[in-house]
Amino acid sequence: MAQSKNTVRSSAKTLRILEAIHELGGVGVTELARYLDMSKATVHHHLSTLEQNEYVVNDGSTYRTGLKLLEMGERARQQSGLFEIAKHDVDELAAQTGELANLMMEEHGKGVYVHIASGEQAIRLDTRVGTRQYLHTSALGKAILAHMPEQRFEEVIDRHGLPAQTPNTVTEKAMLEKELDEIRKRGVAFDGEERAEGIRCVAAPITDNENQLVGAVSVSAPSARMKHDRFRNTIPEMVRDTATVIGINVSYS
Incomplete structure (x- = not known):
């Protein structure tokens, strides 16, 4: 960019x-x-x-x-509109899974955590509301990248590149584009310890009724609890359902 x-x-x-x-x-x-x-x-x-x-x-x-910055940040979050609409559903997702549920929006080519909710078993991570991260390093970010207009995707990659966060981070554009194609087909993105070792994440894009990208929602948990059917089916279905509900509410709010 x-x-x-x-x-x-x-x-x-x-x-x-x-x-x-x-x-x-x-x-x-x-x-x-x-x-x-x-x-x-x-x-x-x-x-x-x-x-x-x-x-x-x-x-x-x-x-x-x-603390003046706190006031400004809270005002910015409120103005986005997505936080107020999605907060309840993200909280419910955390409660149902017992894990960490996250809401992200894209700004200036990076992902920004807008809301984070903790279930009973949720672990503590280094992410907090306002944390910004490279989009290609997480399931949340990849869900967003997969549903961006092609020109915007190219702008983001040109501006930020594909730096590695862990040995598992995808750092080759061709490999990333292949994964984004798969995300578009199945409607959900997976993070295989690409941003933080020992942590897995499942995310889905939030789109309105005109298929415009709004943000993404996810569930994060230790790899030990993200295995087999829970990682590939149970959690993805819950995340997709939450994203769909938020998208509907965004469209008619």
Whole structure:
């Protein structure tokens, strides 16, 4: 995907600093300057602007992201519309399977977790609401890629490539395209420990009554509990049914 040339360098630096603070989970000026390969003076000036506008908080010598971003993120989630429509059904899917149920949307060529619900046996993963990930690395993402217009698919791959997350990640475009064809035929995507070792995932795309892609829903669980008929039939049927219900509700909301 072509990047716009009409960007403001100072704004780009500010955003890089904000993202770095988020990634590092709280950091001092010296460490942040080293991490970003910027001068301490530059970093300090941008931090002062961010603090003044309440996007970061200064705890003595450490800066962390402010709760203002939480308010903005929640507003963005509400504006998408899908969260409010799908939340109940995703919660039900988690309760029925006892596992982790996830709702994802695509934005800027990556998958974003919009809602995560935990069943009684659900394990904890490194994903949380707002986590962004490469689409080709998970069943959720592949379900989305499989139902994208071809041009959009090409844009996403050109922009982000196919980096590996585990030894099982599909990193060859031809192999990915073959798998996406299979996903379109069966209506469900599988993740064979491609993003996190020891974890399997089953996902289905959410489409409206005009077959427009809206997002994807999935169930994730340890590989030990995702075997045989449960992995290939029982869970996929439940996930497909949930995706269908959400799609209908999206169409007539």
